[in-house]
Amino acid sequence: MIPLLRKAGAFVLRDFRIESGYKTAFLIRIIDSMMLLVLFYFLSQLITPSTSPGLKGHGYGYFSFALIGLGFARYFDLTLRMFSESIRLAQVTGCFEAMMSSQTGCITVALMSSLYGLISGGVQLLLILAAGVVAFGMDLTHLNLPATALVLVLSLTIFVAFGVLSAAAVVWLKKGDPITWILGGFGTIVGGAYFPIDMMPAWMQKVALVNPFTYCLDALRMTMLQGYSVVMIAKLLATLLGIVAILLPASLGLFAAAVQKGRREGTLMQY
């Protein structure tokens, strides 16, 4: 356990040291999110529960709805891309071969390469939420912390699993990762990140039913904005747990198979 933690620390420290050389990039990402916050604030003046039936009966306005959607969709999208991007970057820079010749396995390298991104993304998420509360008066007084934490852990695990799947696609296909293409962007819109699903056309509502974003964002809005407890969202939690139980071992297995195939065919370092 200690060597694993030590390795995790080494990956985080490495990326922190590298990122600290690109301070502007972090700042620009924050400013970019804040601009969206302003945009959603003004949109929320136009979209009210009376004009949008999807917002009725929840006890919160469009701004809170969109802020949770924006913040978490960005975070999950980052989680999704992190693994494949870190592997591809390591392949392109030539560091992947050096890491693969070490005593650390490929899965550990892939998982740990994204740790810093998850932490830094988490900090960005907190900053967005804090700005929403402080500058725009978002109401988080009903927040149920244990339930939110549980939903967040399960949701993150789902997107980590998808991220690993996407990394497997990169190892296999080199370029053109279909997982990120399907789930990122379109997945966030259909998952109800920015607009209530009830407002969407019928076919999009059907797609939303098989989109993990939908369940994660629904559960987060319930626990953060409406104060739902673990018991009250038990059904949603069971759905998230079910997705994790199927997806996580499957993605790790597929990633291991892709790596083994890459080693067998000598294509692991190719990009």
Added chain:
Amino acid sequence: MKQSSSSSCPAVVRVSVPEAPIISAVDVTMCFPIVKRYRELLLHPLRPRRMYTALSSVTIEIQEGDRVAVMGPNGAGKTTLLKLIGGLILPTKGDIVVNGFSTIHHSAAARKSVGFVLNEERSFFWRLTGAQNLEFFGALDNLGGADLRNRIRELISLVGLEEAAGRVVEGYSSGMKQRLALARGLIAEPRVLILDETTRALDPIASDEMIDLILSRIYSGSRKTLLIATHRMDEALKLCNKVLVINKGRVQAFDSISDLKRDRITLPQYYRRALAVGGV
């Protein structure tokens, strides 16, 4: 010569030492797939991909403490063989055992015994210092705390990078990067050190310094097994006690340099003969 394999393939060399070899490759073949073109994809979508054979039926044994020069023309299969021994790729056929562990079945255990000195200058994180790079790769090799710090200090001194260790790798010369790569390869104190054309990008002086460094400071103290891919005859003669010639994916010859000297064969003559057998 104990056994020359210059006449037939696969070349089997058994040096008459009773101990088990530290590296043994048995009937190793490595094939790389050839990416299908659009035409093939359209006309024959289900036909299996064509394969390119980079190594064919290689059988060799290397004893502990051997310093083997792996020679051959460009594209002969040298790097493929080294990557197979280092566990970076797995053979299509056959098996490689390093220090008692199969690189296929016990890949992690086999890799513990091998340090790989890559010739790729870009295999470092350029925005980290030399010491920070070693710290990261040391952690990947399960080192940490005071042990890792001491090891890094020791290695930096060994490869003569004391003054540059605190600077970012971006500003290193090719020679400095190769020294750092050497330090990285040694960080877990492997019994086998693989050097893939380490002096390729170096000027003659830096190249000689690197050879001296390997021989006087790395090999002499530890008697590590060294596998050195090189095109330079002088480097092979200075560094190695054995020479392995590969051509077109096959081992053409594997002999000890002292046997060549005894038989009054120069290394260039030996190399040319070996290639002539395989047909260059």
